[in-house]
Amino acid sequence: MQRQKHDKTAMSQQLYIFAPHWGSAHLSREAFIDRVKEAGFDGIEMSLPMDVEEREAWCRAIEDAGLLLIAQQWETVFHADFETHKQALAEYLLNACAAQPLLINTHTGKDFYSFAQNSELLDLCDRISLETGVPIVHEIHRSRFSGHPMLLLPYLQQRPALALNADLSHWCCACESLLEDQSQMLSQVFPHVQHIHARVGHSQGPQVNDFRAPEHAHALAQHLAWWDRIVALRRAAGAKQITMTPEFGPTPYTPTLPYTNQVVSDAWELNVAMMHLLRARYAE
Structure with missing residues (x-):
């Protein structure tokens, strides 16, 4: 089907905040x-159905609602070979790519693949992006090629144009810290970031139970400082748009009470609250 073209000039320096489909599949x-x-x-950030008719139905409904689309690819996590x-x-x-989204966020590779293997996957992504004209960003995520800062840096040194989605909550968990001692590493990473997953992690996990709680004020402040730097770099580089997706997830990301498995916070409500925080902080 003919996909509506968005006016890129109208998007100049605009902030676009996307809702995650994750957690709402029911x-x-x-x-x-x-x-x-x-x-x-x-807009909406989601993994699109592989069934063509179902994919097209989603795309039509999103477009008819006046929403933008970021497509996700995470399902390769199930393929170890x-x-x-x-x-x-x-x-x-x-x-x-067939949906012509604003961009694609992909979970690429594995932390146990060799550098050559992950590089082969990155080459594949580059070819597909070039052939289709759809930008592809690679999510910072545990167990992927970017699962730890020291895993990622060699790829950045070899690929100055490598585009990332910053979900830094994963590195908080992987490094068991708020990365206080890794400012030089972050300075190398941030210029590559073209999309942000705005979830607040902590030293023992990728998601605090409620980012507004006073006990998480330090973690929130650290994440906001990172996002401030990334947004400033994007604007200085003349980015057409700033895109962010609040991505507080369902269980087991959302903690639960023992025995009853009752969630201690509502992930959707947190995502809406984060959207308002981001809009107040970064909208021009």
Whole structure:
């Protein structure tokens, strides 16, 4: 189908905040899109169905609602064998590119693949992006090629144009800290960031139970300082838009009480609250 083209000039230096579909898969398409619109998000970030008709139905509904789309690819996490992983990565990315999203956020590679293997996957992503015209960013995420700062830096040294999605909560968990001693490393990473997952992590996990709670004030302040630097770099580079997705997730990301498995906070409500914080802080 002919996808509506967004006016890039109208997007200049705009802030766009996306709602994660993660955690809302139990809702119908119509109910989820209504929820996103009512909350005030600018778009949706989601993994698109591989079934063509279902994918097109989602794309039409998102476009008809006046929302933007960021496509995700995370499903290759289930493919450990390298050749199977590579084939699946190509299939998922091409399916996402067919929707002509604003960009694709991909979970690329494995932390146990060799540098050469992960580089082969990055080359594949570059080719698909070039052929389709759809920007692809690689998410900083545990167990992927970017799962730890020292894993990622060699790729950045070899690939000055490597585009990242900063979900720094994963590195807090992987490094068991708020990265207080890694400012030089972050200075090398931040210029590569083209998208942000705005979730607040801590030294023992990728998600605090409620970022507004006073006991998490230090963690929130640290994440905001990182996002401030990234946004400033994006604006200084003349970025067409600043994109962010609050991404507090369902269980087991959201902690639960023992025995009852009752969640201690509402991930959707946290994402809406983070959207308002981001808009107040970064909208021009």
